[in-house]
Amino acid sequence: MSKIIVVGLGRSGISLLDYYSDRYEMVFAYENNQNIDISKFKKYENSNNINFFLGENPTGDEEADIVYLSPGISPNEDFAQKFIQRDICVTNEIELAYSIAKDANFIGITGTNGKTTTTSMLGDIYKKYDENTYVVGNIGNAVLSSISLAKTKANFITELSSYQLETIVNFRVHIAVILNITPDHLSRHKTMENYKNAKYNITKNQIEGDFLVLNKDDESIDINLENVKSKVIYFSMKEKLKNGVYYDTEKGSIISTINRKEEEIIKVKDIHLLGKHNIQNTLACVTVSILDNIPTALIAEAIKDFKAVKHRLQKVREVDDVIYVNDSKGTNIDSTLKAIESIDNDIILIAGGYDKMLEFDDLIKGFNGKVKTLLLFGATKKLIRDTALKYDYKDIISLKNLKQCVQIAKIIAQKGDVVLLSPACASWDMYQSFEERGDEFIELVNNLK
Template sequence: MRKLENFPYQQVLVLGLAKSGTAAAKTLLRNGMKVRVNDKQLSEKSTIVQDLVALGAEMVLGSHPLSVLEGIEIVVKNPGISYENPVLVEAMKRKIPIVTEIEIAYQLVPELLIGITGSNGKTTTTTLTTSMLQESNRPVKVAGNIGIVATEAAENLAEQEALVLELSSFQLQGTIAFRPNIAVILNVFQAHLDYHKTLENYKQAKFNIFRNQTEEDFLIYNADDDEIEEQVKTARAKLIPFSTTKKLEEGVWTDGTSVYFLDEKVINLEKIVLVGNHNLENILAAVAAAKLAGATNEGIERVLTTFTGVKHRLQFVDKVHGRLFYNDSKATNMLATEKALAAFKQPTILLAGGLDRGDDLSELIPHFKHVKGLVSFGETKEKLEKVAEEANVPIILNAENVEEAVKVAYEHSEENDVILLSPACASWDQYRTFEERGDMFIQAVHKLL
């Protein structure tokens, strides 16, 4: 088990437990730090609380009193806790550093650390990169916003094992020294403004992924995104751009028939089974990260000729009587749905709807050109019906939920149609998570068999 060799703090407040807080607290305690834990939800009877007490943690439960900051040198916060929390506001006044647990994970990884972020495509790119390294017999673990907690993975890394982290803006905002050897930034679009308050705050959190990189590191970025291209001019790392539209002498690109890393051909496009131009961007980024980390072309090809998508992210579910069903429940905003629709050329019946956040869904209209039908559900179903009417969609129907929408769509479809769940909305009006919504879709499709 790895040790924190250079962590310069001894008195630590862990604010909020859940998975990341629990893992961080345990790691800190095992490394001899004095840890105070403050959690509003858990009680003394909780198994998690009892485990931490047994390791020597001081627990403050049930509320967030400002007294928890007494004697504290650094705060490790749960990524989901707002910076408007009174304890964090007071910590900032006292100039106490505030981090998320990926800062601790970073301190544990002396070998290769790969960090991947972006508004869309993080999970797919992280999964592809990890799989390419595994297929190339490169020892690797994956963690962060996907799979296990980063600190837990880092603490248990084997010698010479790489760590691939999927990183959210919430995690990246809480960094001080965090420095991946290979950083990937896919795209930055408007998101999570309820947390970050402004688009600029959100973007700067994302750009933290390369702030501390040096000339020894690599920064893989989307050269088709003008703002990202402008931002990376301040980076000190070696720049590795990727593009689906132009040839790059020092990057990863495609000429429409093959994928190239620098001047080396890696794979023919026709062999790649993952659909969508947005996924081609993810593939290029993953190829760059994997190649820099030691992947072989053979390992990369084995992944790209078999990988059909991450669950709930434009995932091919099944072919039922000639209809192709795709689960894109992770599409919780319009941009994700626009990209999903762009992945298909054949007639498509779109299943969409969910939590009404007040968005102007008419932005979807230009992307409905090959949508032959809409089945809407949830709080936004009337809004989406109006959008479909303006877009002259021939079939406009609604359903009570995703399960019923599958049945309705199938009844109005024809052979070779795509039936696509890509809601453009969060799931919380009817489902606890987008994963639950996607699972309901998958179950409903299988009932048609």
């Protein structure tokens, strides 16, 4: 009987338990969080092959045939390294899903920012073309959970974080997308080189006939293309490409020249998303869709129908001529800067959260006179405040929690202002996820009178 170890019982861990609950393998499930809601494990009461170890991690000395890590758990943890040194495979649920559905068409999207919007838009395009399409991965739906629902030859539009890409083994995507690279998750990866290498793992198992879609405008993407077997296709906001997809500023249109065939795909005025960065995200979606032979008329139709993703520049409500925008997905500095750039009104910015060991100089320098007041909460509020004062920005209020931030914003906001929750930080100091943080913001705003 095979012995399976699952570490971390969030969405991916639960998907693994669901898969193995009626199988012959013996499963040892670990969850280090002592405050986890154990009610979600009740459905396994009759599964005699699942053993729970709550409030602890394995030591690394246990017998195992394979170890599955939650994305939130680093393979550099001591216990994980012990398994690796013993030649025990340490991977994640995506790897298992891939091994089950090898006839599927996997599309992988990674990058520091824009993954969720791009994955969602691309999912909508593919669903118009083929209903046998599933939007999965870091976006919140475990890949493994969708495998049982899918027919053969399904499309899996997969958002991939650096955490997930760290532990893939054989997982291969037919089309890989790297949107951009900016500093993020350095508390986990320690260096930018490690962070980039995790992202570049998306190309690890690609073969001839696959594609790698890259942002031509991002000089930080320095992947060694000599090691890439797939065909590289670029998209660009700045350059008219001879074989790619670009934004033609004179025509106000997205143009494809893939296969040397010039074609206008969609007018930018027909894209219902804020900010230039979302034109880039749309360029990536168009590139992938054309490479996968989806008709261009259908691509344009799906993009025209697409609206903002929840928690990403989501307009929540207008109160007394003040607009409240939920950008809880803005979990790093570059993402928040893009949110600020996309708004033309004066901004009351709500920021702060988990400390990922980033510096906030670029955030403050990027205000460009748009941020009239900075409301801070969370673990990084002192660091952000000190950085702001260094640049002589003094319109700062430090508060205890998000509720206080919304209350103060309501008091100080003037007609025409935008109250923007875009924390530039992860949520883990006070919340389980950026979704939970965004949902609280939505509730607080909807309760304003």
